[in-house]
Amino acid sequence: MTLRQAKSALLSSQYNLQAEKKSYLPKVDLLSSYTYLSSPLTVNLQTVKDGIVEGSSKQSVNAANEVFKEVTGNDLSQAAQDRIYNASKNIIGSVYPNYNPSLSKQSYFVAGLGVRQPIFLGNKLDAASNLAQSLVNSADINVDLVNKEVDFLIAAQYLRILYLNTLFNKQQIMVDALTKNNNYAQELVKNQILAPYQKSWTNVILTQAESHFNNIKLEQQNAYIELNKLLGVPLDSAIIITDTLKYAVIEPFKPEGDFWESNPVFKMAGSKISYAKTAEKISSSFSLPNIFAIGNYNLYQRDLPLLMPDWFVGVELQWTLFNGQTRKRTLAARQLIEEAKLAEKNASLGIQVLSTVARNKMKSLQNEVASLDNARKDAHTTSRLITERMRNQLSSPKDVNDALLIETEIEKGYHTAVFGYYLAAAEYFNSLGKPQQITQYIK
Numbered sequence: 001m002t003l004r005q006a007k008s009a010l011l012s013s014q015y016n017l018q019a020e021k022k023s024y025l026p027k028v029d030l031l032s033s034y035t036y037l038s039s040p041l042t043v044n045l046q047t048v049k050d051g052i053v054e055g056s057s058k059q060s061v062n063a064a065n066e067v068f069k070e071v072t073g074n075d076l077s078q079a080a081q082d083r084i085y086n087a088s089k090n091i092i093g094s095v096y097p098n099y100n101p102s103l104s105k106q107s108y109f110v111a112g113l114g115v116r117q118p119i120f121l122g123n124k125l126d127a128a129s130n131l132a133q134s135l136v137n138s139a140d141i142n143v144d145l146v147n148k149e150v151d152f153l154i155a156a157q158y159l160r161i162l163y164l165n166t167l168f169n170k171q172q173i174m175v176d177a178l179t180k181n182n183n184y185a186q187e188l189v190k191n192q193i194l195a196p197y198q199k200s201w202t203n204v205i206l207t208q209a210e211s212h213f214n215n216i217k218l219e220q221q222n223a224y225i226e227l228n229k230l231l232g233v234p235l236d237s238a239i240i241i242t243d244t245l246k247y248a249v250i251e252p253f254k255p256e257g258d259f260w261e262s263n264p265v266f267k268m269a270g271s272k273i274s275y276a277k278t279a280e281k282i283s284s285s286f287s288l289p290n291i292f293a294i295g296n297y298n299l300y301q302r303d304l305p306l307l308m309p310d311w312f313v314g315v316e317l318q319w320t321l322f323n324g325q326t327r328k329r330t331l332a333a334r335q336l337i338e339e340a341k342l343a344e345k346n347a348s349l350g351i352q353v354l355s356t357v358a359r360n361k362m363k364s365l366q367n368e369v370a371s372l373d374n375a376r377k378d379a380h381t382t383s384r385l386i387t388e389r390m391r392n393q394l395s396s397p398k399d400v401n402d403a404l405l406i407e408t409e410i411e412k413g414y415h416t417a418v419f420g421y422y423l424a425a426a427e428y429f430n431s432l433g434k435p436q437q438i439t440q441y442i443k
Contacts, residue, residue: 001232006146010139017132023125024118031296032111040102053092060088111300115293119315122288127281134278138271145264150230152435155426157227158241159442163419164220166244167412171213174408177383178206178401184390185397198398205401209408247369247418250425250441252359255432260351263433269347272340280333289319351431358428365421372414379407 061084065076076084118125182202189199228235260266295313383403389395422442429437 001229003143003146003150004232006139006143010136010143013132013135013139017129017136020125020129020132023128026115026117026293029114029116030111031114032109032300034107034109036107038106040106042102045097045101049093049096053089053096056092057085057088061085109300110298112296112298115295116316117293118290119293120289120291122285122290123281124285124288124290127278127285131275131278131282134271134275138268138275141264141267141271145268148264148430148433148435152426152430154227154230155435155438155442156423157223157230159245159419159422159426161220161223161227161241162243162245162442163415164216164223165242166415168213168216168220169244170408170411170415171209171216174404175206175209175213177404178202178209181387181390181397181400181404182206188397193393198396202397202401205405245415245418245422247373247421248441249366250362250421252362252425252428254359255355258348259355259432260348263351263431265433266344266347266351269340269344273337273344276333276337276340279336280330283330283333286320286329289317292316292318355428355431358424358431361424362421362428365417365424368417369414369421372410372417376407376410376414379403379410383407 061081064084065081068074068076182199185199185202189196224239225235227239228237231237231239233239292315293313294316295311297311298309383400383406386395386399386403390397390400422438425441426435426438429435
């Protein structure tokens, strides 16, 4: 489930990258608006009064001169032209409206197609595409990282099941031995060879052993549920594992070179450096201008009292001359690069520490397993001898119970050490970025 989630995040970042690569394409919008004005529009005639009066007066002079010239063949005298000009100017000026007439409509609807094509955005488009690409790279590494961790968790859970199977089998042997000892003690009580209280003691030990046996069965059930979740199968899936832990020495070779560079944990930390550098470029690009080619085609504007042309094209410049946040954002982005570099270094040190600690833990547990192996063999021999002595009435059922309990605890300690040894091996291979290598030792 976790791996599918990581792959879904990768697909999302890939779609986002494809979208950023299309940011160079023009943007076409359907623009429409309905506007209601608080008062009707007015036409300001006073701003053009002087031009209209002057032009009309000159036109009157020119018309009179043309008529006189047509009749007489000569132009009007300058004095006559001046009189006609002044008379026309006075007449037109007196009848010209001294107010601004208003239009009747107060609401207008317009619609058109607007086009905006980026020409230069101060490297913002390239930076955004690079940022999307770095997110894809991080998501891709995250898939490998999740896959590695899931492999490790599945291996660890499988080892846990083998460990519980081993304990289950050993506890079953323990319960059988205590049951036989309890039955034997009961026969001794019937024959009045053994005191009844010693029989009661064997009942107590047997009850505790059976309770521990049932607890191991419940732990096994829980372990299977957790394994099913890791495998991504229904929780009630019937997976049967009957194997037990069998100790085999694993020689942990010391890795050579910069082995941590192949670990997805290190790669993930490194990908954040690329992300931080791209973020710095984006922050710096905010101080550069943006240039767009723009255009508009009017689809509907019949209600407007003044009509715009059907279409227009142009160039638009957008340049933020001052923004107090730009410099601080750039400094923050630069600091993020330094933080990412430190994180990468810390990741490499963490992997090296994990590898060394796991390898040393394996060496330590090898010695512990060897010591406990000898101890469990001696404990088994002691239990067998005390049982034989009890049959010869040289020891009591309590002595047998005590010996079996000690033997069981030493057995549990031995198998716990073996379990810890394999877990340390799994951690070691996981530090190398190859947790699946543990499978060749637990087949």
